[in-house]
Amino acid sequence: MSNQAEVSGNRPEWDIDNTHPDLVEPVTEAFRTVVDPEIGLNIIQLGLIRNVRIQDESAVVKMILTTPFCPYGPAMLENTRQKAEEALGLSTHMDLGMDVWDFSMMEEGLGDSWGLY
DSSP states (O other): OOOSOBOGGGOBOOHHHHHOGGGHHHHHHHHTTOBOTTTOOBHHHHTOEEEEEEETTEEEEEEOOSSTTOTTHHHHHHHHHHHHHHHHOSEEEEEEOOOOOOGGGSOTTHHHHTTOO
16 A cells, blocks of 8 residues: 555545645546445445646646456546546546555545455
8 A cells, every 4th residue: 555644435635635636526526436346345435546636737647457467447447536536626637556556545434334454
């Protein structure tokens, strides 16, 4: 797991938490509309968004996948990029993180309710 500070709901601290706090809620809500079709949970519930930062009038979203060869990965990355652009009003680029996803990254209570850990 990363050494970033955790914020509410098991989500890691994003750069925009400190630089653009007014954009955290709109982009989080936009990300909630991107659902992993195999699991049926959205990318916020799964904890797939590891960072959102704004630099040089554009945004960079660091996202991981639940498995390295997720068949829906390319579509989910593109959908996430589009949702970020809509919510932030900025050109957005995706950074595919290589962190290994695990159930502890899920929103608080979800893993427990599924008996995952």
